Amino acid sequence: MYWEKAGKANTDQTVQAAVQRARELGINHLVVASNSGWTARKCLGHGLEVICVTHHVGYAKPGEDEMTPETRRELQEAGVKVLTTTHLMAGLDRAVRMKFGGLYPAEIIAASLRMLGQGTKVCVEIAGMALDAGLIPHGQEVVAIGGTGAGADTACVVLPAHSNHFFDTKVREIICRPRQF
Numbered sequence: 515m516y517w518e519k520a521g522k523a524n525t526d527q528t529v530q531a532a533v534q535r536a537r538e539l540g541i542n543h544l545v546v547a548s549n550s551g552w553t554a555r556k557c558l559g560h561g562l563e564v565i566c567v568t569h570h571v572g573y574a575k576p577g578e579d580e581m582t583p584e585t586r587r588e589l590q591e592a593g594v595k596v597l598t599t600t601h602l603m604a605g606l607d608r609a610v611r612m613k614f615g616g617l618y619p620a621e622i623i624a625a626s627l628r629m630l631g632q633g634t635k636v637c638v639e640i641a642g643m644a645l646d647a648g649l650i651p652h653g654q655e656v657v658a659i660g661g662t663g664a665g666a667d668t669a670c671v672v673l674p675a676h677s678n679h680f681f682d683t684k685v686r687e688i689i690c691r692p693r694q695f
Contacts, residue, residue, distance in 0.1 A: 520631070520692035522665025525553060529659065531690045532669035533560045536657040539671065543656040545644045546666070547636050551585035553659070553666050558592055562657075565649045567640040568598045595649045602639045602646070602677055603627075623680075630688070631695045633668025636660025638683060641674035650674070655686060667692045 515531055517524045536544060544562045548554035554566040566589055571579045579598065586596055607618035627635035637658035644650045655673045659666045669689040675682035 515690035516693040517667055517690065518693060520633070520662035520667050520695040522661070522663070522667075524667035524690075524692065525556060525661070525665040528661075528666040528669050528690055529553075529556045532657045532659050533557075533562065535669070535671065535687070535689045536562055539655065539657075541655055541657050541671070543644075543650045543654070544659065545637075545640050545650065545656050545672075546659040547640050547661065549580040551581055551589055552664075553661070554589055554594055554596075556666075557659070558594070564594045565644045566594050566596045567643055568596065570600050571598060573601075595644075597644060597647050597649055599643060599647060602642045602680075603635070631668055631691045632662040633660040633666070633691055633695075634670060634685070634688065637668055637670040637672060638674075638685060641672040642677055642680065642683060645674040646677050652676070657689070662692065662695055 545565045546557050548566045549568050557564045568581050603620045603624040607620040637660040641658045658672050659669045661667045668691040671687040673684040
């Protein structure tokens with residue numbers, strides 16, 4: 515499925531397509547990028563285990579967590595596992611680039627994945643982050659939901675690998691994504 519344009523307006527249809535495909539494939543884990551909790555809330559009530567991956571603390575502003583404690587508590591009480599940690603494709607490479615210039619392997623990988631859209635890069639990244647954190651089982655496909663900016667416009671079936679074996683990650687299907695990004 516292709517959306518004409520990227521963005522938040524595609525969230526409901528993206529979640530619907532992701533849930534439908536997860537059910538068709540017997541996948542039980544839905545990994546979703548959500549910083550405010552808005553997109554994660556849309557994933558509730560479908561009978562799937564939801565793992566919400568946020569930006570790391572300090573992403574927007576030093577010391578700031580974009581997800582409020584109330585939202586985090588609400589999601590956790592609804593059974594959502596919430597992961598706030600360093601981004602798989604940023605971290606130290608980005609710090610070195612920002613301090614000294616240049617381009618480094620993780621950023622090259624991220625830029626390459628962005629050729630398929632920002633949301634596709636996010637789906638691969640959050641699936642690996644959730645696996646590294648032990649929030650999803652190793653060796654099982656998940657449906658990952660990401661987006662371009664706010665909301666969700668991309669969903670993929672991903673067989674994630676741990677970050678130390680990143681290139682064993684397999685994007686099995688792109689369920690939906692924007693045609694223009």
